[in-house]
Amino acid sequence: MMKLKELPRVASVEVRIIGIGGAGCSSLNRLAETVSSGASMLGIDTGSATAHLSDSVEALPIGNGFGSGGNPETAVDLFNEYESSVIDFIDGADVVILLAGLGRGTGSGLAPEIARLTRDSGALTIAAVNMPFEFEGRFRNQSAARAHELLESSTDAVMTMCNDDLLAGGAMGGSLNDAFVNADMNIAAAVHAVTLALESSPERSISVQDSLSNAGESAVVSGASTGLHAGSNAVQQAFASTSNDFVGARSAVVHVEGGIGLSLGQVAEAVAKVREEIGLDAAVHVSSERLIGMGQEINVTIVLAGIGSELPSEDKFTPIIPVQRETAITPMVSVFDTPAPRRTRGPVLLPTG
Numbered sequence: 001m002m003k004l005k006e007l008p009r010v011a012s013v014e015v016r017i018i019g020i021g022g023a024g025c026s027s028l029n030r031l032a033e034t035v036s037s038g039a040s041m042l043g044i045d046t047g048s049a050t051a052h053l054s055d056s057v058e059a060l061p062i063g064n065g066f067g068s069g070g071n072p073e074t075a076v077d078l079f080n081e082y083e084s085s086v087i088d089f090i091d092g093a094d095v096v097i098l099l100a101g102l103g104r105g106t107g108s109g110l111a112p113e114i115a116r117l118t119r120d121s122g123a124l125t126i127a128a129v130n131m132p133f134e135f136e137g138r139f140r141n142q143s144a145a146r147a148h149e150l151l152e153s154s155t156d157a158v159m160t161m162c163n164d165d166l167l168a169g170g171a172m173g174g175s176l177n178d179a180f181v182n183a184d185m186n187i188a189a190a191v192h193a194v195t196l197a198l199e200s201s202p203e204r205s206i207s208v209q210d211s212l213s214n215a216g217e218s219a220v221v222s223g224a225s226t227g228l229h230a231g232s233n234a235v236q237q238a239f240a241s242t243s244n245d246f247v248g249a250r251s252a253v254v255h256v257e258g259g260i261g262l263s264l265g266q267v268a269e270a271v272a273k274v275r276e277e278i279g280l281d282a283a284v285h286v287s288s289e290r291l292i293g294m295g296q297e298i299n300v301t302i303v304l305a306g307i308g309s310e311l312p313s314e315d316k317f318t319p320i321i322p323v324q325r326e327t328a329i330t331p332m333v334s335v336f337d338t339p340a341p342r343r344t345r346g347p348v349l350l351p352t353g
């Protein structure tokens, strides 16, 4: 797959991204293969996932490759002697983004541990995590909830994606693997949106870092649409994909992608719809990207931070200045494989046994 063109980075912010466990490494691969960012990337796993990382991703295999047996405590025990490798990797980072699927051993055990290390280093620490499908069972869901709680107290912001939301409203007709590919795409899109905002300009970078600092509960929603009012319809679809209420969120990072015909008016329409959904007080950071091969479709990814926080945003009236990124100099694929709506999902084959 062809990468997006390397774009000049204005801000000198150092972003490092760490994928943890099987799901974290899989989401990291997705990110590394489809978008170009200045961020260094590291994949960590107690199982075999580090053997399948993209060339541009550093690998930190933990233990003897036999995994954690699904036990977070085993993963933490195995990790102890590797702590210094992670400390070396995050040295000098301004922002560290952690990717993991919660519910089993490695991601649930190590994400909070690594968050503690990155926060101690002084870096803004953001986790982007998948919560398990309900059908994965009570044990995994409880384990994921515990890990999520630990992450809330050890990070600045936890961007949470519920796997069940990925199925909501989707056309039924796919495999479990399709569902996980979808989850990876959503995580990658969210991290892309945040890194773009962080790397765009020094002023915006500082403003986004302020928005995410100690933001607490966060979430990511995405939608896609075509036709008249595609911008606003994609946003509407994004918010309709979850039953959560985001009124009062402290900030939103909004990324709008479209084909070469994407207009500023469509971006503005999408942003107006976001404001309608979350209220006028939130700081909104917008970026947009034109991609060849994207056709008529518009994809919108919205990262909402500080949900339900009493804290007023420091810069609630941040002007909305879309960053126009022309990525159409050579033919490129978008961060999404096909122009098909991302929320068309198939049935999940329930695991047996």
Ligand SMILES: Nc1nc2c(ncn2[C@@H]2O[C@H](COP(=O)(O)OP(=O)(O)OP(=O)(O)O)[C@@H](O)[C@H]2O)c(=O)[nH]1
Pocket (backbone or CB within 6 Å): 020, 021, 022, 023, 024, 026, 027, 045, 046, 047, 067, 068, 069, 070, 071, 075, 100, 101, 102, 103, 104, 105, 106, 107, 108, 130, 131, 132, 133, 136, 140, 163, 180, 181, 183, 184, 187
């Ligand atoms: N995004 C994504 N999520 C996945 C994938 N596979 C599994 N998951 C989800 O992530 C959760 C954790 O699974 P893994 O990442 O495989 O587990 P792990 O963290 O490696 O833990 P152990 O293998 O038990 O050490 C699961 O409960 C699923 O909900 C994947 O390929 N992509």
Ligand SMILES: [Mg+2]
Pocket (backbone or CB within 6 Å): 021, 022, 023, 047, 067, 106
């Ligand atoms: Mg694993």
